[in-house]
Amino acid sequence: MTWDLFVGDGEPRRSLPGREAWRRIPQPPPWRGQHNTDESPAFVLPDGLTVAVNAALHLRRPLLLTGAPGSGKSTFARLLARELELGPLLHWHITSKSTLTDALYQYDALGRLHAVQTRSDRRAALGGRPTDEDEADDVSDDVARYVTLGPLGTALASPRIRAILIDEIDKSDLDLPGDLLNVMENGHFTIPALERASGGPFRVRGADHDLYEVAADGTVNLRLEHFPVIVFTSNRERTFPAPFLRRCVRFEMPPVTEKTLSKIITRHLDGDTATTERETIAEFARRVQEGGQLAVNQLLEFVHLVSGADAGVRDELKKTLLQDLGDA
Known part of the structure:
Protein backbone atom coordinates (compact mmCIF):
# COMPACT_ATOMS: atom_id res chain seq x y z
CA MET A 1 0.00 0.00 0.00
CA THR A 2 1.39 3.40 -1.02
CA TRP A 3 1.19 5.64 2.03
CA ASP A 4 2.05 9.09 0.65
CA LEU A 5 -1.03 9.71 -1.50
CA PHE A 6 -0.93 13.36 -0.44
CA VAL A 7 2.18 15.39 0.45
CA GLY A 8 0.83 18.94 0.50
CA ASP A 9 2.94 20.68 -2.17
CA GLY A 10 -0.02 21.24 -4.51
CA GLU A 11 1.65 19.47 -7.42
CA PRO A 12 -0.50 16.90 -9.30
CA ARG A 13 0.53 13.42 -8.23
CA ARG A 14 -0.14 11.76 -11.61
CA SER A 15 2.36 8.91 -11.89
CA LEU A 16 1.61 7.81 -15.46
CA PRO A 17 0.14 9.59 -18.51
CA GLY A 18 -3.62 9.24 -18.53
CA ARG A 19 -3.73 7.89 -14.96
CA GLU A 20 -5.18 10.49 -12.59
CA ALA A 21 -3.71 10.71 -9.09
CA TRP A 22 -7.01 9.81 -7.40
CA ARG A 23 -6.82 6.32 -8.93
CA ARG A 24 -4.05 5.55 -6.42
CA ILE A 25 -6.50 5.87 -3.52
CA PRO A 26 -7.04 2.26 -2.29
CA GLN A 27 -10.30 0.46 -1.72
CA PRO A 28 -11.90 1.02 1.72
CA PRO A 29 -11.10 -1.48 4.48
CA PRO A 30 -13.09 -4.73 4.08
CA TRP A 31 -15.43 -4.09 7.03
CA ARG A 32 -16.53 -0.68 5.70
CA GLY A 33 -18.65 -2.10 2.89
CA GLN A 34 -20.16 -5.11 4.64
CA HIS A 35 -23.64 -3.56 4.82
CA ASN A 36 -23.72 -3.36 0.99
CA THR A 37 -22.91 -7.02 0.34
CA ASP A 38 -24.66 -10.35 0.67
CA GLU A 39 -21.88 -11.64 2.92
CA SER A 40 -22.37 -12.13 6.64
CA PRO A 41 -20.81 -9.24 8.58
CA ALA A 42 -17.87 -10.20 10.73
CA PHE A 43 -18.98 -10.11 14.36
CA VAL A 44 -17.67 -11.77 17.52
CA LEU A 45 -20.65 -12.80 19.67
CA PRO A 46 -20.29 -11.93 23.36
CA ASP A 47 -21.35 -14.56 25.91
CA GLY A 48 -25.07 -14.54 26.58
CA LEU A 49 -26.18 -12.70 23.46
CA THR A 50 -27.50 -15.80 21.66
CA VAL A 51 -29.68 -16.63 24.69
CA ALA A 52 -31.12 -13.10 24.72
CA VAL A 53 -31.81 -13.20 20.98
CA ASN A 54 -33.55 -16.56 21.10
CA ALA A 55 -35.65 -15.38 24.03
CA ALA A 56 -36.72 -12.31 22.03
CA LEU A 57 -37.56 -14.46 19.00
CA HIS A 58 -39.65 -16.97 20.97
CA LEU A 59 -41.49 -14.21 22.84
CA ARG A 60 -41.85 -11.95 19.80
CA ARG A 61 -40.38 -9.14 21.85
CA PRO A 62 -37.97 -6.40 20.67
CA LEU A 63 -34.32 -6.84 21.61
CA LEU A 64 -32.78 -3.82 23.36
CA LEU A 65 -29.00 -3.80 22.94
CA THR A 66 -27.19 -1.37 25.22
CA GLY A 67 -23.51 -0.58 24.98
CA ALA A 68 -20.85 1.96 24.15
CA PRO A 69 -20.70 3.45 20.65
CA GLY A 70 -18.75 1.23 18.31
CA SER A 71 -19.41 -1.98 20.24
CA GLY A 72 -20.99 -3.71 17.23
CA LYS A 73 -24.70 -3.36 17.99
CA SER A 74 -25.70 -2.32 14.46
CA THR A 75 -23.41 -4.91 12.89
CA PHE A 76 -25.10 -7.59 14.97
CA ALA A 77 -28.53 -6.55 13.64
CA ARG A 78 -27.33 -7.16 10.07
CA LEU A 79 -25.94 -10.54 11.10
CA LEU A 80 -29.29 -11.50 12.65
CA ALA A 81 -31.28 -10.45 9.57
CA ARG A 82 -29.01 -12.44 7.29
CA GLU A 83 -28.97 -15.62 9.40
CA LEU A 84 -32.77 -15.69 9.68
CA GLU A 85 -33.17 -14.79 5.97
CA LEU A 86 -35.38 -11.80 6.75
CA GLY A 87 -34.48 -9.82 3.64
CA PRO A 88 -32.63 -6.49 3.60
CA LEU A 89 -32.44 -4.98 7.07
CA LEU A 90 -34.78 -2.01 7.53
CA HIS A 91 -32.96 0.77 9.37
CA TRP A 92 -34.26 3.82 11.23
CA HIS A 93 -31.67 6.07 12.88
CA ILE A 94 -33.22 8.09 15.71
CA THR A 95 -32.52 11.77 16.37
CA SER A 96 -33.99 14.17 18.91
CA LYS A 97 -36.44 15.32 16.20
CA SER A 98 -37.68 11.84 15.21
CA THR A 99 -41.43 11.26 15.50
CA LEU A 100 -43.72 8.26 15.40
CA THR A 101 -45.03 9.40 12.01
CA ASP A 102 -41.48 9.33 10.59
CA ALA A 103 -41.31 5.65 11.48
CA LEU A 104 -44.68 4.83 9.91
CA TYR A 105 -45.11 6.91 6.75
CA GLN A 106 -44.39 10.16 4.92
CA TYR A 107 -46.95 12.03 2.82
CA ASP A 108 -45.65 14.45 0.17
CA ALA A 109 -48.59 16.88 0.20
CA LEU A 110 -46.60 19.60 -1.59
CA GLY A 111 -45.57 17.20 -4.34
CA ARG A 112 -49.18 16.23 -4.97
CA LEU A 113 -50.33 19.86 -4.92
CA HIS A 114 -47.64 20.77 -7.46
CA ALA A 115 -48.65 17.93 -9.79
CA VAL A 116 -52.34 18.87 -9.66
CA GLN A 117 -51.54 22.56 -10.22
CA THR A 118 -49.29 21.77 -13.19
CA ARG A 119 -52.03 19.77 -14.86
CA SER A 120 -54.58 22.49 -14.17
CA ASP A 121 -52.31 25.15 -15.70
CA ARG A 122 -51.76 23.04 -18.80
CA ARG A 123 -55.49 22.57 -19.34
CA ALA A 124 -56.11 26.26 -18.83
CA ALA A 125 -53.54 27.08 -21.51
CA LEU A 126 -55.47 24.81 -23.92
CA GLY A 127 -58.82 26.38 -23.17
CA GLY A 128 -59.81 23.69 -20.69
CA ARG A 129 -59.66 20.89 -23.24
CA PRO A 130 -58.19 17.59 -21.92
CA THR A 131 -55.41 15.97 -23.92
CA ASP A 132 -53.95 12.48 -24.11
CA GLU A 133 -51.18 13.74 -21.83
CA ASP A 134 -53.80 14.80 -19.30
CA GLU A 135 -55.32 11.34 -19.35
CA ALA A 136 -51.91 9.86 -18.58
CA ASP A 137 -51.51 12.40 -15.77
CA ASP A 138 -54.77 11.41 -14.09
CA VAL A 139 -52.64 9.26 -11.82
CA SER A 140 -51.51 12.54 -10.23
CA ASP A 141 -54.78 12.39 -8.30
CA ASP A 142 -53.83 9.01 -6.89
CA VAL A 143 -52.86 10.02 -3.35
CA ALA A 144 -51.01 6.75 -2.84
CA ARG A 145 -48.30 7.92 -5.24
CA TYR A 146 -47.33 10.54 -2.67
CA VAL A 147 -47.26 8.22 0.36
CA THR A 148 -44.12 6.32 1.34
CA LEU A 149 -44.01 3.90 4.23
CA GLY A 150 -41.31 4.50 6.82
CA PRO A 151 -39.05 1.71 8.09
CA LEU A 152 -41.44 0.55 10.81
CA GLY A 153 -44.47 1.01 8.55
CA THR A 154 -42.77 -1.17 5.94
CA ALA A 155 -42.06 -3.88 8.51
CA LEU A 156 -45.68 -3.85 9.72
CA ALA A 157 -47.14 -3.87 6.19
CA SER A 158 -44.90 -6.66 4.92
CA PRO A 159 -46.56 -9.99 4.09
CA ARG A 160 -43.56 -11.72 5.69
CA ILE A 161 -41.43 -11.25 8.79
CA ARG A 162 -38.92 -8.45 8.39
CA ALA A 163 -36.08 -7.22 10.59
CA ILE A 164 -35.78 -3.58 11.60
CA LEU A 165 -32.94 -1.82 13.39
CA ILE A 166 -34.12 1.19 15.41
CA ASP A 167 -30.78 2.76 16.14
CA GLU A 168 -29.91 4.97 19.13
CA ILE A 169 -33.38 4.97 20.67
CA ASP A 170 -31.89 6.81 23.66
CA LYS A 171 -31.70 9.97 21.51
CA SER A 172 -35.50 10.11 21.13
CA ASP A 173 -37.91 12.25 23.13
CA LEU A 174 -39.41 10.74 26.27
CA ASP A 175 -42.62 9.40 24.73
CA LEU A 176 -41.37 7.89 21.46
CA PRO A 177 -40.18 4.47 22.74
CA GLY A 178 -43.55 3.74 24.35
CA ASP A 179 -45.46 5.07 21.33
CA LEU A 180 -43.51 2.73 19.05
CA LEU A 181 -44.30 -0.31 21.15
CA ASN A 182 -47.97 0.67 21.40
CA VAL A 183 -48.27 0.68 17.61
CA MET A 184 -46.51 -2.67 17.38
CA GLU A 185 -48.74 -4.25 20.00
CA ASN A 186 -51.94 -2.74 18.59
CA GLY A 187 -50.96 -4.18 15.23
CA HIS A 188 -52.27 -1.40 13.03
CA PHE A 189 -51.98 2.26 12.12
CA THR A 190 -53.88 4.59 9.79
CA ILE A 191 -52.56 6.94 7.10
CA PRO A 192 -54.94 9.96 7.18
CA ALA A 193 -54.30 10.99 3.55
CA LEU A 194 -55.44 7.55 2.36
CA GLU A 195 -58.28 7.40 4.87
CA ARG A 196 -59.75 10.51 3.19
CA ALA A 197 -59.12 9.26 -0.34
CA SER A 198 -61.27 7.01 -2.51
CA GLY A 199 -60.41 4.15 -4.80
CA GLY A 200 -58.68 1.87 -2.31
CA PRO A 201 -57.22 -0.54 -1.48
CA PHE A 202 -53.97 1.25 -2.23
CA ARG A 203 -50.48 0.26 -3.30
CA VAL A 204 -47.77 2.37 -1.68
CA ARG A 205 -44.01 2.39 -1.84
CA GLY A 206 -42.09 1.04 1.15
CA ALA A 207 -38.80 2.17 2.66
CA ASP A 208 -37.18 -0.68 0.69
CA HIS A 209 -38.82 0.59 -2.57
CA ASP A 210 -41.12 -2.43 -2.85
CA LEU A 211 -44.91 -1.98 -3.11
CA TYR A 212 -47.23 -2.80 -0.19
CA GLU A 213 -51.00 -2.93 0.12
CA VAL A 214 -52.96 -0.57 2.35
CA ALA A 215 -56.67 -1.17 3.07
CA ALA A 216 -59.36 1.03 1.50
CA ASP A 217 -59.82 2.87 4.81
CA GLY A 218 -56.10 3.80 4.88
CA THR A 219 -55.22 1.26 7.57
CA VAL A 220 -52.12 -0.93 7.66
CA ASN A 221 -52.86 -4.12 9.57
CA LEU A 222 -50.15 -6.35 10.98
CA ARG A 223 -50.73 -10.09 11.00
CA LEU A 224 -49.48 -11.41 14.34
CA GLU A 225 -47.43 -14.16 12.70
CA HIS A 226 -45.58 -11.45 10.77
CA PHE A 227 -44.57 -9.46 13.86
CA PRO A 228 -41.16 -8.05 12.87
CA VAL A 229 -37.82 -8.85 14.45
CA ILE A 230 -36.94 -5.56 16.14
CA VAL A 231 -33.53 -4.52 17.45
CA PHE A 232 -33.33 -1.32 19.49
CA THR A 233 -29.86 0.02 20.24
CA SER A 234 -28.91 2.42 23.01
CA ASN A 235 -25.62 4.14 23.85
CA ARG A 236 -26.64 4.63 27.52
CA GLU A 237 -27.38 8.32 27.05
CA ARG A 238 -30.64 8.06 29.05
CA THR A 239 -32.73 5.68 31.09
CA PHE A 240 -36.07 4.24 29.95
CA PRO A 241 -39.35 3.90 31.83
CA ALA A 242 -40.25 0.51 33.29
CA PRO A 243 -43.23 -0.06 30.91
CA PHE A 244 -40.86 0.15 27.94
CA LEU A 245 -38.20 -2.05 29.51
CA ARG A 246 -40.64 -4.79 30.51
CA ARG A 247 -41.73 -5.14 26.89
CA CYS A 248 -38.17 -5.67 25.65
CA VAL A 249 -35.60 -8.40 26.08
CA ARG A 250 -32.50 -6.53 27.24
CA PHE A 251 -28.82 -7.27 26.72
CA GLU A 252 -25.85 -5.20 27.85
CA MET A 253 -22.86 -5.43 25.50
CA PRO A 254 -19.88 -6.25 27.74
CA PRO A 255 -16.67 -4.16 27.67
Missing part, protein backbone atom coordinates in the same frame (compact mmCIF):
# COMPACT_ATOMS: atom_id res chain seq x y z
CA VAL A 256 -14.18 -5.54 25.19
CA THR A 257 -11.29 -7.61 26.48
CA GLU A 258 -7.88 -8.29 25.00
CA LYS A 259 -9.08 -11.75 23.96
CA THR A 260 -12.18 -10.39 22.25
CA LEU A 261 -10.21 -7.70 20.45
CA SER A 262 -7.74 -10.29 19.15
CA LYS A 263 -10.65 -12.32 17.78
CA ILE A 264 -12.08 -9.23 16.08
CA ILE A 265 -8.74 -8.34 14.49
CA THR A 266 -8.33 -11.92 13.29
CA ARG A 267 -11.87 -12.00 11.87
CA HIS A 268 -11.41 -8.76 9.94
CA LEU A 269 -7.72 -8.94 9.06
CA ASP A 270 -5.77 -12.09 9.99
CA GLY A 271 -4.22 -13.97 12.89
CA ASP A 272 -0.69 -12.82 12.11
CA THR A 273 -1.73 -9.18 12.45
CA ALA A 274 -3.36 -9.90 15.81
CA THR A 275 -0.11 -11.49 16.99
CA THR A 276 2.08 -8.67 15.67
CA GLU A 277 -0.09 -6.01 17.29
CA ARG A 278 -0.51 -7.80 20.62
CA GLU A 279 0.90 -4.90 22.64
CA THR A 280 -1.37 -2.36 20.90
CA ILE A 281 -4.40 -4.56 21.50
CA ALA A 282 -3.52 -5.01 25.17
CA GLU A 283 -3.06 -1.25 25.68
CA PHE A 284 -6.38 -0.53 23.92
CA ALA A 285 -8.21 -3.06 26.14
CA ARG A 286 -6.63 -1.54 29.26
CA ARG A 287 -7.78 1.96 28.28
CA VAL A 288 -11.35 0.72 27.76
CA GLN A 289 -11.39 -1.13 31.10
CA GLU A 290 -10.16 2.03 32.84
CA GLY A 291 -13.17 3.93 31.54
CA GLY A 292 -11.84 5.31 28.27
CA GLN A 293 -14.39 6.04 25.55
CA LEU A 294 -13.04 4.11 22.59
CA ALA A 295 -14.71 2.26 19.72
CA VAL A 296 -13.46 -1.01 18.26
CA ASN A 297 -13.35 0.45 14.76
CA GLN A 298 -10.63 2.88 15.95
CA LEU A 299 -8.37 -0.06 16.73
CA LEU A 300 -9.29 -1.82 13.48
CA GLU A 301 -8.44 1.23 11.41
CA PHE A 302 -5.15 1.80 13.21
CA VAL A 303 -4.00 -1.80 12.84
CA HIS A 304 -5.11 -1.83 9.20
CA LEU A 305 -2.99 1.23 8.38
CA VAL A 306 0.18 0.63 10.41
CA SER A 307 1.05 -2.67 8.79
CA GLY A 308 4.52 -2.02 7.40
CA ALA A 309 4.50 1.69 8.36
CA ASP A 310 7.68 3.27 9.71
CA ALA A 311 7.92 4.35 13.33
CA GLY A 312 7.26 8.04 12.66
CA VAL A 313 4.03 7.38 10.76
CA ARG A 314 2.97 4.83 13.37
CA ASP A 315 3.32 7.31 16.23
CA GLU A 316 1.37 10.00 14.38
CA LEU A 317 -1.40 7.54 13.46
CA LYS A 318 -1.65 6.43 17.08
CA LYS A 319 -2.20 10.01 18.21
CA THR A 320 -4.67 10.65 15.38
CA LEU A 321 -6.78 7.48 15.36
CA LEU A 322 -6.72 6.27 18.95
CA GLN A 323 -7.93 9.43 20.66
CA ASP A 324 -10.47 9.04 23.44
CA LEU A 325 -13.94 9.85 22.11
CA GLY A 326 -14.66 11.78 25.27
CA ASP A 327 -11.91 14.31 24.61
CA ALA A 328 -13.22 17.68 23.42
Whole structure:
Protein backbone atom coordinates (compact mmCIF):
# COMPACT_ATOMS: atom_id res chain seq x y z
CA MET A 1 0.00 0.00 0.00
CA THR A 2 1.39 3.40 -1.02
CA TRP A 3 1.19 5.64 2.03
CA ASP A 4 2.05 9.09 0.65
CA LEU A 5 -1.03 9.71 -1.50
CA PHE A 6 -0.93 13.36 -0.44
CA VAL A 7 2.18 15.39 0.45
CA GLY A 8 0.83 18.94 0.50
CA ASP A 9 2.94 20.68 -2.17
CA GLY A 10 -0.02 21.24 -4.51
CA GLU A 11 1.65 19.47 -7.42
CA PRO A 12 -0.50 16.90 -9.30
CA ARG A 13 0.53 13.42 -8.23
CA ARG A 14 -0.14 11.76 -11.61
CA SER A 15 2.36 8.91 -11.89
CA LEU A 16 1.61 7.81 -15.46
CA PRO A 17 0.14 9.59 -18.51
CA GLY A 18 -3.62 9.24 -18.53
CA ARG A 19 -3.73 7.89 -14.96
CA GLU A 20 -5.18 10.49 -12.59
CA ALA A 21 -3.71 10.71 -9.09
CA TRP A 22 -7.01 9.81 -7.40
CA ARG A 23 -6.82 6.32 -8.93
CA ARG A 24 -4.05 5.55 -6.42
CA ILE A 25 -6.50 5.87 -3.52
CA PRO A 26 -7.04 2.26 -2.29
CA GLN A 27 -10.30 0.46 -1.72
CA PRO A 28 -11.90 1.02 1.72
CA PRO A 29 -11.10 -1.48 4.48
CA PRO A 30 -13.09 -4.73 4.08
CA TRP A 31 -15.43 -4.09 7.03
CA ARG A 32 -16.53 -0.68 5.70
CA GLY A 33 -18.65 -2.10 2.89
CA GLN A 34 -20.16 -5.11 4.64
CA HIS A 35 -23.64 -3.56 4.82
CA ASN A 36 -23.72 -3.36 0.99
CA THR A 37 -22.91 -7.02 0.34
CA ASP A 38 -24.66 -10.35 0.67
CA GLU A 39 -21.88 -11.64 2.92
CA SER A 40 -22.37 -12.13 6.64
CA PRO A 41 -20.81 -9.24 8.58
CA ALA A 42 -17.87 -10.20 10.73
CA PHE A 43 -18.98 -10.11 14.36
CA VAL A 44 -17.67 -11.77 17.52
CA LEU A 45 -20.65 -12.80 19.67
CA PRO A 46 -20.29 -11.93 23.36
CA ASP A 47 -21.35 -14.56 25.91
CA GLY A 48 -25.07 -14.54 26.58
CA LEU A 49 -26.18 -12.70 23.46
CA THR A 50 -27.50 -15.80 21.66
CA VAL A 51 -29.68 -16.63 24.69
CA ALA A 52 -31.12 -13.10 24.72
CA VAL A 53 -31.81 -13.20 20.98
CA ASN A 54 -33.55 -16.56 21.10
CA ALA A 55 -35.65 -15.38 24.03
CA ALA A 56 -36.72 -12.31 22.03
CA LEU A 57 -37.56 -14.46 19.00
CA HIS A 58 -39.65 -16.97 20.97
CA LEU A 59 -41.49 -14.21 22.84
CA ARG A 60 -41.85 -11.95 19.80
CA ARG A 61 -40.38 -9.14 21.85
CA PRO A 62 -37.97 -6.40 20.67
CA LEU A 63 -34.32 -6.84 21.61
CA LEU A 64 -32.78 -3.82 23.36
CA LEU A 65 -29.00 -3.80 22.94
CA THR A 66 -27.19 -1.37 25.22
CA GLY A 67 -23.51 -0.58 24.98
CA ALA A 68 -20.85 1.96 24.15
CA PRO A 69 -20.70 3.45 20.65
CA GLY A 70 -18.75 1.23 18.31
CA SER A 71 -19.41 -1.98 20.24
CA GLY A 72 -20.99 -3.71 17.23
CA LYS A 73 -24.70 -3.36 17.99
CA SER A 74 -25.70 -2.32 14.46
CA THR A 75 -23.41 -4.91 12.89
CA PHE A 76 -25.10 -7.59 14.97
CA ALA A 77 -28.53 -6.55 13.64
CA ARG A 78 -27.33 -7.16 10.07
CA LEU A 79 -25.94 -10.54 11.10
CA LEU A 80 -29.29 -11.50 12.65
CA ALA A 81 -31.28 -10.45 9.57
CA ARG A 82 -29.01 -12.44 7.29
CA GLU A 83 -28.97 -15.62 9.40
CA LEU A 84 -32.77 -15.69 9.68
CA GLU A 85 -33.17 -14.79 5.97
CA LEU A 86 -35.38 -11.80 6.75
CA GLY A 87 -34.48 -9.82 3.64
CA PRO A 88 -32.63 -6.49 3.60
CA LEU A 89 -32.44 -4.98 7.07
CA LEU A 90 -34.78 -2.01 7.53
CA HIS A 91 -32.96 0.77 9.37
CA TRP A 92 -34.26 3.82 11.23
CA HIS A 93 -31.67 6.07 12.88
CA ILE A 94 -33.22 8.09 15.71
CA THR A 95 -32.52 11.77 16.37
CA SER A 96 -33.99 14.17 18.91
CA LYS A 97 -36.44 15.32 16.20
CA SER A 98 -37.68 11.84 15.21
CA THR A 99 -41.43 11.26 15.50
CA LEU A 100 -43.72 8.26 15.40
CA THR A 101 -45.03 9.40 12.01
CA ASP A 102 -41.48 9.33 10.59
CA ALA A 103 -41.31 5.65 11.48
CA LEU A 104 -44.68 4.83 9.91
CA TYR A 105 -45.11 6.91 6.75
CA GLN A 106 -44.39 10.16 4.92
CA TYR A 107 -46.95 12.03 2.82
CA ASP A 108 -45.65 14.45 0.17
CA ALA A 109 -48.59 16.88 0.20
CA LEU A 110 -46.60 19.60 -1.59
CA GLY A 111 -45.57 17.20 -4.34
CA ARG A 112 -49.18 16.23 -4.97
CA LEU A 113 -50.33 19.86 -4.92
CA HIS A 114 -47.64 20.77 -7.46
CA ALA A 115 -48.65 17.93 -9.79
CA VAL A 116 -52.34 18.87 -9.66
CA GLN A 117 -51.54 22.56 -10.22
CA THR A 118 -49.29 21.77 -13.19
CA ARG A 119 -52.03 19.77 -14.86
CA SER A 120 -54.58 22.49 -14.17
CA ASP A 121 -52.31 25.15 -15.70
CA ARG A 122 -51.76 23.04 -18.80
CA ARG A 123 -55.49 22.57 -19.34
CA ALA A 124 -56.11 26.26 -18.83
CA ALA A 125 -53.54 27.08 -21.51
CA LEU A 126 -55.47 24.81 -23.92
CA GLY A 127 -58.82 26.38 -23.17
CA GLY A 128 -59.81 23.69 -20.69
CA ARG A 129 -59.66 20.89 -23.24
CA PRO A 130 -58.19 17.59 -21.92
CA THR A 131 -55.41 15.97 -23.92
CA ASP A 132 -53.95 12.48 -24.11
CA GLU A 133 -51.18 13.74 -21.83
CA ASP A 134 -53.80 14.80 -19.30
CA GLU A 135 -55.32 11.34 -19.35
CA ALA A 136 -51.91 9.86 -18.58
CA ASP A 137 -51.51 12.40 -15.77
CA ASP A 138 -54.77 11.41 -14.09
CA VAL A 139 -52.64 9.26 -11.82
CA SER A 140 -51.51 12.54 -10.23
CA ASP A 141 -54.78 12.39 -8.30
CA ASP A 142 -53.83 9.01 -6.89
CA VAL A 143 -52.86 10.02 -3.35
CA ALA A 144 -51.01 6.75 -2.84
CA ARG A 145 -48.30 7.92 -5.24
CA TYR A 146 -47.33 10.54 -2.67
CA VAL A 147 -47.26 8.22 0.36
CA THR A 148 -44.12 6.32 1.34
CA LEU A 149 -44.01 3.90 4.23
CA GLY A 150 -41.31 4.50 6.82
CA PRO A 151 -39.05 1.71 8.09
CA LEU A 152 -41.44 0.55 10.81
CA GLY A 153 -44.47 1.01 8.55
CA THR A 154 -42.77 -1.17 5.94
CA ALA A 155 -42.06 -3.88 8.51
CA LEU A 156 -45.68 -3.85 9.72
CA ALA A 157 -47.14 -3.87 6.19
CA SER A 158 -44.90 -6.66 4.92
CA PRO A 159 -46.56 -9.99 4.09
CA ARG A 160 -43.56 -11.72 5.69
CA ILE A 161 -41.43 -11.25 8.79
CA ARG A 162 -38.92 -8.45 8.39
CA ALA A 163 -36.08 -7.22 10.59
CA ILE A 164 -35.78 -3.58 11.60
CA LEU A 165 -32.94 -1.82 13.39
CA ILE A 166 -34.12 1.19 15.41
CA ASP A 167 -30.78 2.76 16.14
CA GLU A 168 -29.91 4.97 19.13
CA ILE A 169 -33.38 4.97 20.67
CA ASP A 170 -31.89 6.81 23.66
CA LYS A 171 -31.70 9.97 21.51
CA SER A 172 -35.50 10.11 21.13
CA ASP A 173 -37.91 12.25 23.13
CA LEU A 174 -39.41 10.74 26.27
CA ASP A 175 -42.62 9.40 24.73
CA LEU A 176 -41.37 7.89 21.46
CA PRO A 177 -40.18 4.47 22.74
CA GLY A 178 -43.55 3.74 24.35
CA ASP A 179 -45.46 5.07 21.33
CA LEU A 180 -43.51 2.73 19.05
CA LEU A 181 -44.30 -0.31 21.15
CA ASN A 182 -47.97 0.67 21.40
CA VAL A 183 -48.27 0.68 17.61
CA MET A 184 -46.51 -2.67 17.38
CA GLU A 185 -48.74 -4.25 20.00
CA ASN A 186 -51.94 -2.74 18.59
CA GLY A 187 -50.96 -4.18 15.23
CA HIS A 188 -52.27 -1.40 13.03
CA PHE A 189 -51.98 2.26 12.12
CA THR A 190 -53.88 4.59 9.79
CA ILE A 191 -52.56 6.94 7.10
CA PRO A 192 -54.94 9.96 7.18
CA ALA A 193 -54.30 10.99 3.55
CA LEU A 194 -55.44 7.55 2.36
CA GLU A 195 -58.28 7.40 4.87
CA ARG A 196 -59.75 10.51 3.19
CA ALA A 197 -59.12 9.26 -0.34
CA SER A 198 -61.27 7.01 -2.51
CA GLY A 199 -60.41 4.15 -4.80
CA GLY A 200 -58.68 1.87 -2.31
CA PRO A 201 -57.22 -0.54 -1.48
CA PHE A 202 -53.97 1.25 -2.23
CA ARG A 203 -50.48 0.26 -3.30
CA VAL A 204 -47.77 2.37 -1.68
CA ARG A 205 -44.01 2.39 -1.84
CA GLY A 206 -42.09 1.04 1.15
CA ALA A 207 -38.80 2.17 2.66
CA ASP A 208 -37.18 -0.68 0.69
CA HIS A 209 -38.82 0.59 -2.57
CA ASP A 210 -41.12 -2.43 -2.85
CA LEU A 211 -44.91 -1.98 -3.11
CA TYR A 212 -47.23 -2.80 -0.19
CA GLU A 213 -51.00 -2.93 0.12
CA VAL A 214 -52.96 -0.57 2.35
CA ALA A 215 -56.67 -1.17 3.07
CA ALA A 216 -59.36 1.03 1.50
CA ASP A 217 -59.82 2.87 4.81
CA GLY A 218 -56.10 3.80 4.88
CA THR A 219 -55.22 1.26 7.57
CA VAL A 220 -52.12 -0.93 7.66
CA ASN A 221 -52.86 -4.12 9.57
CA LEU A 222 -50.15 -6.35 10.98
CA ARG A 223 -50.73 -10.09 11.00
CA LEU A 224 -49.48 -11.41 14.34
CA GLU A 225 -47.43 -14.16 12.70
CA HIS A 226 -45.58 -11.45 10.77
CA PHE A 227 -44.57 -9.46 13.86
CA PRO A 228 -41.16 -8.05 12.87
CA VAL A 229 -37.82 -8.85 14.45
CA ILE A 230 -36.94 -5.56 16.14
CA VAL A 231 -33.53 -4.52 17.45
CA PHE A 232 -33.33 -1.32 19.49
CA THR A 233 -29.86 0.02 20.24
CA SER A 234 -28.91 2.42 23.01
CA ASN A 235 -25.62 4.14 23.85
CA ARG A 236 -26.64 4.63 27.52
CA GLU A 237 -27.38 8.32 27.05
CA ARG A 238 -30.64 8.06 29.05
CA THR A 239 -32.73 5.68 31.09
CA PHE A 240 -36.07 4.24 29.95
CA PRO A 241 -39.35 3.90 31.83
CA ALA A 242 -40.25 0.51 33.29
CA PRO A 243 -43.23 -0.06 30.91
CA PHE A 244 -40.86 0.15 27.94
CA LEU A 245 -38.20 -2.05 29.51
CA ARG A 246 -40.64 -4.79 30.51
CA ARG A 247 -41.73 -5.14 26.89
CA CYS A 248 -38.17 -5.67 25.65
CA VAL A 249 -35.60 -8.40 26.08
CA ARG A 250 -32.50 -6.53 27.24
CA PHE A 251 -28.82 -7.27 26.72
CA GLU A 252 -25.85 -5.20 27.85
CA MET A 253 -22.86 -5.43 25.50
CA PRO A 254 -19.88 -6.25 27.74
CA PRO A 255 -16.67 -4.16 27.67
CA VAL A 256 -14.18 -5.54 25.19
CA THR A 257 -11.29 -7.61 26.48
CA GLU A 258 -7.88 -8.29 25.00
CA LYS A 259 -9.08 -11.75 23.96
CA THR A 260 -12.18 -10.39 22.25
CA LEU A 261 -10.21 -7.70 20.45
CA SER A 262 -7.74 -10.29 19.15
CA LYS A 263 -10.65 -12.32 17.78
CA ILE A 264 -12.08 -9.23 16.08
CA ILE A 265 -8.74 -8.34 14.49
CA THR A 266 -8.33 -11.92 13.29
CA ARG A 267 -11.87 -12.00 11.87
CA HIS A 268 -11.41 -8.76 9.94
CA LEU A 269 -7.72 -8.94 9.06
CA ASP A 270 -5.77 -12.09 9.99
CA GLY A 271 -4.22 -13.97 12.89
CA ASP A 272 -0.69 -12.82 12.11
CA THR A 273 -1.73 -9.18 12.45
CA ALA A 274 -3.36 -9.90 15.81
CA THR A 275 -0.11 -11.49 16.99
CA THR A 276 2.08 -8.67 15.67
CA GLU A 277 -0.09 -6.01 17.29
CA ARG A 278 -0.51 -7.80 20.62
CA GLU A 279 0.90 -4.90 22.64
CA THR A 280 -1.37 -2.36 20.90
CA ILE A 281 -4.40 -4.56 21.50
CA ALA A 282 -3.52 -5.01 25.17
CA GLU A 283 -3.06 -1.25 25.68
CA PHE A 284 -6.38 -0.53 23.92
CA ALA A 285 -8.21 -3.06 26.14
CA ARG A 286 -6.63 -1.54 29.26
CA ARG A 287 -7.78 1.96 28.28
CA VAL A 288 -11.35 0.72 27.76
CA GLN A 289 -11.39 -1.13 31.10
CA GLU A 290 -10.16 2.03 32.84
CA GLY A 291 -13.17 3.93 31.54
CA GLY A 292 -11.84 5.31 28.27
CA GLN A 293 -14.39 6.04 25.55
CA LEU A 294 -13.04 4.11 22.59
CA ALA A 295 -14.71 2.26 19.72
CA VAL A 296 -13.46 -1.01 18.26
CA ASN A 297 -13.35 0.45 14.76
CA GLN A 298 -10.63 2.88 15.95
CA LEU A 299 -8.37 -0.06 16.73
CA LEU A 300 -9.29 -1.82 13.48
CA GLU A 301 -8.44 1.23 11.41
CA PHE A 302 -5.15 1.80 13.21
CA VAL A 303 -4.00 -1.80 12.84
CA HIS A 304 -5.11 -1.83 9.20
CA LEU A 305 -2.99 1.23 8.38
CA VAL A 306 0.18 0.63 10.41
CA SER A 307 1.05 -2.67 8.79
CA GLY A 308 4.52 -2.02 7.40
CA ALA A 309 4.50 1.69 8.36
CA ASP A 310 7.68 3.27 9.71
CA ALA A 311 7.92 4.35 13.33
CA GLY A 312 7.26 8.04 12.66
CA VAL A 313 4.03 7.38 10.76
CA ARG A 314 2.97 4.83 13.37
CA ASP A 315 3.32 7.31 16.23
CA GLU A 316 1.37 10.00 14.38
CA LEU A 317 -1.40 7.54 13.46
CA LYS A 318 -1.65 6.43 17.08
CA LYS A 319 -2.20 10.01 18.21
CA THR A 320 -4.67 10.65 15.38
CA LEU A 321 -6.78 7.48 15.36
CA LEU A 322 -6.72 6.27 18.95
CA GLN A 323 -7.93 9.43 20.66
CA ASP A 324 -10.47 9.04 23.44
CA LEU A 325 -13.94 9.85 22.11
CA GLY A 326 -14.66 11.78 25.27
CA ASP A 327 -11.91 14.31 24.61
CA ALA A 328 -13.22 17.68 23.42
